Amino acid sequence: MSQLSTKHLLGIKDITADDINLIFETADNFKEVINRPIKKVPSLRDITIANIFFENSTRTKLSFELAEKRLSADVVNFSSSNSSVKKGETLVDTVNNILSMKVDMVVMRHSSPGAPHFLSRNIKANIVNAGDGTHEHPTQALLDAFSIREKLGDVAGKKVAIIGDILHSRVALSNIFCLQKLGAEVMVCGPTTLLPKHIGSLGVKVEHDVNKALQWCDVANILRIQLERQQIKYFPSLREYALYFGVNKKMLDNLDKEIVIMHPGPINRGVELNSDVADSEHSIILNQVENGVAVRMAVLYLLAGVR
Numbered sequence: 001m002s003q004l005s006t007k008h009l010l011g012i013k014d015i016t017a018d019d020i021n022l023i024f025e026t027a028d029n030f031k032e033v034i035n036r037p038i039k040k041v042p043s044l045r046d047i048t049i050a051n052i053f054f055e056n057s058t059r060t061k062l063s064f065e066l067a068e069k070r071l072s073a074d075v076v077n078f079s080s081s082n083s084s085v086k087k088g089e090t091l092v093d094t095v096n097n098i099l100s101m102k103v104d105m106v107v108m109r110h111s112s113p114g115a116p117h118f119l120s121r122n123i124k125a126n127i128v129n130a131g132d133g134t135h136e137h138p139t140q141a142l143l144d145a146f147s148i149r150e151k152l153g154d155v156a157g158k159k160v161a162i163i164g165d166i167l168h169s170r171v172a173l174s175n176i177f178c179l180q181k182l183g184a185e186v187m188v189c190g191p192t193t194l195l196p197k198h199i200g201s202l203g204v205k206v207e208h209d210v211n212k213a214l215q216w217c218d219v220a221n222i223l224r225i226q227l228e229r230q231q232i233k234y235f236p237s238l239r240e241y242a243l244y245f246g247v248n249k250k251m252l253d254n255l256d257k258e259i260v261i262m263h264p265g266p267i268n269r270g271v272e273l274n275s276d277v278a279d280s281e282h283s284i285i286l287n288q289v290e291n292g293v294a295v296r297m298a299v300l301y302l303l304a305g306v307r
Helices: 017-033 057-070 091-099 116-121 136-152 170-179 210-216 238-245 251-255 286-305
Strands: 047-055 075-081 104-112 126-132 157-164 187-188 205-207 219-221 260-261
Touching: 017 057, 017 136, 017 286, 047 057, 047 091, 057 075, 057 126, 057 136, 075 091, 091 116, 091 170, 104 116, 104 286, 116 238, 126 205, 136 170, 136 210, 136 219, 136 260, 136 286, 157 170, 157 210, 170 187, 187 210, 205 210, 210 251, 219 238, 238 260, 260 286
Parallel strands: 047 075, 047 104, 104 126, 157 187, 157 219, 187 205, 219 260
Antiparallel strands: none
């Protein structure tokens, strides 16, 4: 297989295990490129990519922009905070105006679930979903699985616990789909109020005791408490959440095995995990950040070949 089965990356649910493995194999090559003294290749020299972000972002936007520039693409950055969207312009009109400037590909983050899917039905350019509401964040799941593969040799057969605010997380859903397609077992862990009601129907184990989750897993992917998405209080206080669901070094030391610690960022240190965990030898958090550039290079390169 040398080409993706789709012209868009809207979500992990929409791609196959073969697509994921092709992305990983391509990312292996780009990982070697970004560690050279000259970190640039001319692969997308004739491609123009627009980064259209309707939500605030630091890591994802920077990672995509760096990936695009490493591939020699022309890059246009768009922020809704100082655009005509504030004047009432529709999403389709906004994007079509950008595309009329001969843009080939759109990387979009939006607060509304399904916004990239809607856009893909209304414009001709390739769409990459950089996060849509609480729905999916496919490139984060890909870089997470790629990082597990790099650290442990394979994803198949591994036990991965996703711990934290599952209810408001687009990372959690994409990770569940991606890990299952690659043959991993998945557990979600958190307070009952932060777990979707029917999460078990996705074929994942459900746990409310963090110590049991850590004892079960090979990899713990710890998610941020997304206070900005919470309209009501889901737990009494951050202090209480940290007491019952935070991960600290003592908990890891009490395990009868070594596990891998991951986090998609940004980290609320002292809440979902302590600094002695985030900065420990168990952590591959900074590896995730580095791998994000290589994986996004792979996604953009492969999609550019599917017109």
